[in-house]
Amino acid sequence: MPTLVHLPTGKAVTVRAAADLFLGSLGNPNTVRNYGIAVGKTTERLGEGRPLASVEDAEIGEALELLWGRSAVNTWNARRGAVLSWTGWCSEHGYEGPMVPAWAKRLAVPDSETPARSKMAVDRLIARREVHLREKALWRMLYETSGRAEEILGVNIEDLDFAGRRCPVKAKGARTKARRRGQAREDYVLETVYWDAGTARLLPRLLKGRTRGPVFVTHRRPGPGKVVSSRDVCPDTGFARLSYGQARALLDEHTAVRGPGTGWDLHEYRHSSLTHLGEQGASLLMLMAKSRHKKPENVRRYFKPSPDAIAELTSLLAPGDSRR
Structure with missing residues (x-):
């Protein structure tokens, strides 16, 4: 099993490196596989070689919309949740970077109703x-x-x-x-x-x-x-x-x-x-x-x-x- 090397807190880290560090911290293989899909595709959309600190919140939201905006509600919520966990993990470990914007919110499940405004x-x-x-x-x-x-x-x-x-x-x-x-x-x-x-x-x-x-x-x-x-x-x-x-x-x-x-x-x-x-x-x-x-x-x-x-x-x- 490869040795996981943590970068020093505050040191510049690329989008790809941040994703690898996050996925490497997960213990459950099923979680790694499912989160890997969402985080992997998002990093590709953002640009894997970019400094994580250069990515804006809106870019995370737009990547989610482009990748899964037309998907089923449960798929959107799952992919959004995985990316949310990734960005939250980076913040907790001192890597400066974006967050999932508030407007890219979790969608209501199919059984619930979208309101009709007067x-x-x-x-x-x-x-x-x-x-x-x-x-x-x-x-x-x-x-x-x-x-x-x-x-x-x-x-x-x-x-x-x-x-x-x-x-x-x-x-x-x-x-x-x-x-x-x-x-x-x-x-x-x-x-x-x-x-x-x-x-x-x-x-x-x-x-x-x-x-x-x-x-x-x-x-x-x-x-x-x-x-x-x-x-x-x-x-x-x-x-x-x-x-x-x-x-x-x-x-x-x-x-x-x-x-x-x-x-x-x-x-x-x-x-x-x-x-x-x-x-x-x-x-x-x-x-x-x-x-x-x-x-x-x-x-x-x-x-x-x-x-x-x-x-x-x-x-x-x-x-x-x-x-x-």
């Missing part, structure tokens, strides 16, 4: 003066399209049909397995989402005459060491596409009331949108068309009528003259 709460948040125009436009578009956050963040200006108030998005397709390789593969299809007057008013103000590149961008150019695809950079300003992790952190910043990580989640706009449409009388078929779900049981999980809506519905059962 329409008043959605409108009030977007109307707040301290909220930047970019966030206002993104949140309004998420709500009015009932779209997934990664779909809306991936939209380019060239895709927008302002007259028709619609645009194509790259949507998740069927998840299949390649027979020979046994590897999971997710197919993607182009689907159309539609928005209404709120988004129509905000988008032109946000774009300020830009005619190409990502709709939602950061407020500064990417750093010299960050590799970004040309499709994810505005050719006119040089600003990079706003990432899911950045958008998630911004929403948490404006909605957290019990500390970082306790705010709203981007997916709540989709739940809220479909719930409000259902409360207004939209049929199951129309909700499926709006959400682009293929199975009725999937869209039913998004419909969470409020107590007030149920009370109003119940009032329809009252005697004919009692509602006069």
Whole structure:
């Protein structure tokens, strides 16, 4: 068995060395194997030869999102937990480095429910003066399209049909397995989402005459060491596409009331949108068309009528003259 050499506390350590030291400290082979998957892939994404101290918290969160953001909830929680243990171990042993950001939070298990916010709460948040125009436009578009956050963040200006108030998005397709390789593969299809007057008013103000590149961008150019695809950079300003992790952190910043990580989640706009449409009388078929779900049981999980809506519905059962 190889001898484990601990580096002196405070001495510079690379991402790979920190990962090896952490995994070497674990006694259970099963834990080593499971944690090794999460920590190993994360270090590859971050850059194994980098000094651990140069890695920022946001980079850890974005690595998790890129690697397992589309995975099942239990997979996300397991991989996040392993990386959280790694960064915590490094901190405890004196190796300066990043932590898992609060916005990359543990997800609710499938049996629990993502909340549907009231329409008043959605409108009030977007109307707040301290909220930047970019966030206002993104949140309004998420709500009015009932779209997934990664779909809306991936939209380019060239895709927008302002007259028709619609645009194509790259949507998740069927998840299949390649027979020979046994590897999971997710197919993607182009689907159309539609928005209404709120988004129509905000988008032109946000774009300020830009005619190409990502709709939602950061407020500064990417750093010299960050590799970004040309499709994810505005050719006119040089600003990079706003990432899911950045958008998630911004929403948490404006909605957290019990500390970082306790705010709203981007997916709540989709739940809220479909719930409000259902409360207004939209049929199951129309909700499926709006959400682009293929199975009725999937869209039913998004419909969470409020107590007030149920009370109003119940009032329809009252005697004919009692509602006069």
